[in-house]
Amino acid sequence: MSDDRRSVKTYVPAEQKDRWQGHADELGMSQSEFVRTMVQAGRRGFSIGGSEKAAEPDPSGSDPEGNDLETRVEAALSEEPLSWEELVEAVVGDFEDQLEETLDALQDHNRIRYNGRKGGYTLVDE
Structure with a gap:
């Protein structure tokens, strides 16, 4: 990660x-x-579950069911104590797995494709 913040x-x-x-x-x-961390976790929570459209976040910002990040942190810590770096990896690693699955699904539905000439994923023109 870059130091440019x-x-x-x-x-x-x-x-x-x-x-x-x-x-x-x-x-x-x-x-x-x-x-x-909360923003990254929240973005991970907006999955494509069953439809082609991502879920919309609650505009009020409330989360009556509890913080998804809290749930993931508790799950990661349920086995053993983890350092800050290990905890970040546990949470981010899960996100990376979901991102890969989402990219695969979007490619399967011909909504995106990897374009080596452009150096990454691109939307498929409709």
Whole structure:
């Protein structure tokens, strides 16, 4: 990963920020690390399940069923203690597997293809 980082700002209700800070503290993470990890985990959760369209996130930002990242972290830690790096790998590795499956499905449905000349995946023109 590159050391070239950029700042991103967002505004959330004070109660939500307090909850995020509490979760970050429980995990021994900075709030920036927590939000970055949460966003990546959330993107992983928007899968194609049965239709060709990705699920839409809840615009309210609420998650009444619990944080999917929390569930994955608990599952990863259910066997043994993990270091920060091992925990990130456990969560990211799962995402990489899902991404590969999604890319395969999109290629099977002729929605994307790998184009070596363009250096990566491209959308198929409809």
